[in-house]
Amino acid sequence: MYKYDDFDQKLVDERVIQFRDQTQRYLDGKLADTEYLPLRLQNGIYIQKHAPMLRVAIPYGMLNSIQMRKLAHIARTYDKNYAHFTTRQNVQFNWPELKDTPDILAELATVQMHAIQTSGNCIRNTTTDQFAGIAGDEVTDPRPWCEIVRQWSTFHPEFAFLPRKFKIAISGTTEDRAAIRFHDVGLQLVKNEQGEIGFDVYVGGGLGRTPLIGELVKQNLAPQHLLTYLEAILRVYNQFGRRDNKYKARIKILVKALGVEAFAERVAAEWQYLVDSPSTLTDKVINKAASFFLDPAYEANPSEGDFAQQRADNKAFSRFVTNNTTAHKQAGYVAVTLSLKKTGVPPGDVTDAQMDLIADLADQYSFGELRISHHQNVILADVKKSELYALWQALEANGLATPNIGKLTDMICCPGGDFCGLANAKSIPVAAAIQERFDDLDYLYDLGEIELNFSGCMNACGHHHIGNIGLLGVDRKGEEFYQLSLGGRAGRDEANVGKILGPSLKQELIPDAIEKVIKVYVENRLDGELFVDTYHRIGQEKFKERVYA
Amino acid sequence: MPNIILNGQIVDDNWQLVSLDGELPAGGKVLLPYPLWLSGEVDISAFEAIGVWLPNDTVLDEQAKALDALPVIAVDFPVFSDGRGYTLARQLRERFNFKAELRAIGDVLQDQLFFMHRCGFNSFAVRADRSIEEALAAMKPFSVSYQAALDQPQPLFAQRWA
Structure with a gap:
């Protein structure tokens, strides 16, 4: 997964300093409520019924075991020993104190995490397929593109105060598991007859009060133009999106009002000034981004051990295999979905102890990496079949093996x-x-x-x-x-x-x-x-x- | 006399802002509303200098090419949470190649100056009830930016990944 260098680290460290100052000025009465509001929202802090809620970003749902342990630590230290995974593949804490939030952000920064733009009228966390990189039906891995978009959208100076929030999803598979047509921008990776990849760009989907399905605005956009084209879309939205009524302020309303052709024309008119500008991606940059998402060190054709026998002998294990594992491109491996939908537990909730356990299991069985799905479950993406039984036993003992993935109760x-x-x-x-x-x-x-x-x-x-x-x-x-x-x-x-x-x-x-x-x-x-x-x-x-x- | 931040310094400011329905002053340096300036109805010879301010719903078209000759253009932020002014600033700088003073006016607060500066503003009329000194000190909370913008012509990836 992506690893920060000094630049990325400096940015999140400086964010902590900035937010500490903003919060202090607010607590000192030097910033009005209305002025602090968008500042705290762009750091994921809502004021909720009982306490502020802090939403922490998990970029496109990828998490490592060190980060998961940090989340467990935060739940234990600043919250009531649990956290909630969201439909944007993020995580929320329901009970922190406002005055503690700068300290929590400082803790997060030590493990390359933050809460930047997890709320507010700005570009939010980009989401994708929870099986990215391991799915058999993939055109190409969407995660390098998610990371490129993440960097571009982080503190984008022009788009920090949009009419309303803005959500982007990217899918790299033919079966769309990222609900791209229900996003402000949905990007579908496609391959043309020459084998070159591109993006089909959908704009104006969304849920909320006015559910609409995104429309195709640009077919087969060459990948080097991704950022400049996104910039053109955002610019048209920033300039012409409605600001008089927050319920009509999403880009879907603008696309609908103009009609998709007229909207596309405005984007094209703006894009002509941006295309081939320095934000154009080069092969070298694209390859560098891809280098963070190479396959882990899979064992070639590993033995399945007693897997078949264990499955035959144990009905509960067999149910788990049927429901909670997904085929893997690598022979001998599966992806395992841990159900956070146990009856009686609020969907998406995990305790600090469960988070620590999940981190340990990721280290032991899945190269130390984890994913959060927009269905609010946790995935260990690279598990050997021979180790599945042992993993299942550990999950079963801790309430994480409910065999209901994709079923009615996996809501x-x-x-x-x-x-x-x-x-x-x-x-x-x-x-x-x-x-x-x-x-x-x-x-x-x-x-x-x-x-x-x-x-x-x-x-x-x-x-x-x-x-x-x-x-x-x-x-x-x-x-x-x-x-x-x-x-x-x-x-x-x-x-x-x-x-x-x-x-x-x-x-x-x-x-x-x-x-x-x-x-x-x-x-x-x-x-x-x-x-x-x-x-x-x-x-x-x-x-x-x-x-x- | 009011002051502003200009090119990183706090300086006196003697431009007079003419509101959309306001009276014209007798003389001096004036910032005219863009629609009024476009109308050609103002006798500009009456003034020591003329600048223009843009309402934030302005759409820049062919007529905007003439702005290039002005010593100052201001962009209004009626409320800081309305971000249209950022786009106008970039368009003025990048598309219309405007080189002179570009000033943010209206609800201009310290927590937005960094973004404004990145989009090409070099002049800030900080809201009168706020400390302009504190605003100046807080202008650059970040030493790293991912995107290409007016303060950094190349995106970070061109620097570290090329």
Whole structure:
């Protein structure tokens, strides 16, 4: 993974000094609330219900064991012994004291971490496929490009005060696992007939109040032009994006208002002044970026040891292998997904002890590296099959081996009304009630892959619009209700926003409603058909009749 | 007399800012609103010197080429969190090749000066209720920048990875 040199280190060290000064001036009353607000937000600090929340950046979800131990240390020292992984592959602490945040940032800087631009109206953490670099269907590894974008976007002087936040995702595979068409900019790596790589550039996707699917603005952009082209897009947005209404300020509204052709023309008009400027990438620079993401020292064709026998002998282990491992380009290896979706534990939450354990396991079994997925799980990307059983035992003993990846109970979920100041409704207890309802593993497996995404409010941190089943917390006259939508999905070519099923429901009715939806699926599915495909084939009506009968 | 930061120094400033609907002063050095200046309705011979200030929703087109002759252009930040002025500054410097004084006016606060300077501003009318000395001292919180900009023509990668 990427390693800082003196330049990168100096930048985060100087950031700590700067933020310490800003926070001190705020605490001394020399900076007004309104002036400190964007400064702290651009350092990931929200003022929440109980305490400030600190969101720490995990660039494109890559983390090493040293960094994970530091996160555990921060959870133990400054928080209540746990942390929460987010849908932007970042990590949040829910209980730090504002006055401690400069010290926390100083601790993070010692392990090449920071909280820069994890919030605020600026370019946020670039996200990608959690299986980048190991997936068999990859055009090319997206991570060097993520790092190039990370550097370019960090303290970009022109784009620190955009109309609204700005999120970029990059996918290097044909199957899009990064939901690129639901980002302000989605970059799809493609290869042309000559074998040269390029980017299909999608702009104007997003969730929130107005879910929209990103549109293709530039096809097969030559890679050396990536930064200047992004700069042109951002410049058009900075200049013409709406600033009068924060709910209409995302770039998707601008793209929609102008129409994608007119938007693309404006970008092209701006780009002509930027193309071939010094920000143009050279092969040497691209190769240097790629050099940080070379394969680890895999063993060639390692023995699988007793793997087959262990699997045959142990049903629980076998379930784990089926559900929590992903095929690897390297023979004898798999990627292992640790489930942070154990019933009764808020989705995405880990304790300090679990984080320390995960760090140790990464050192022992996966070259000391970890990844966070936008599904809020942790991945050990390079595990030998022969060591899988031992790894599973350690995970199982510590509540990290729930065999539910990709299944209904592996839900994406925001922290909701228990923590978040924006939320209309709680999410965690409802998520737990659903998990309890579907606790029969054989039934769960029979249902196959179903994405259930849950947001506590319209801001859609839980990506409810693109859940096959989406749940949204709404406020009805001071009471917490939940709106159910069906049929959403990510994916480059099949991206779809879920459709609201009907009137919102009370909390206690939600597990029943989901069970009814599932039954309609089971009754109507064709052999091997996924939930979302059945829904799109038979339409909404049958589901609606059953839920509101 | 009010003062500003100009090229890293605190200096007196005697430019008079004319607001969009404001009265013209009798003489002296004036910063005219860009639309008024474009209209050609002002008798510029009445003044010792003429500069222009740009509202931040200005779109620079062919007409902006004439700005090149001015001794000072100011860009307004009605509120510091509205970042359109950064783009205007870069366009003036990079596209229109403006070389003279480029001044940030309005809600100009110390925590934004670094970004402003990188985008080509060399002059800062720090908000009157804030210490201009403290602002000057805090102008350069970072000694490293990743991107190419006006203060650093090459991106960092050209320096360390080329």
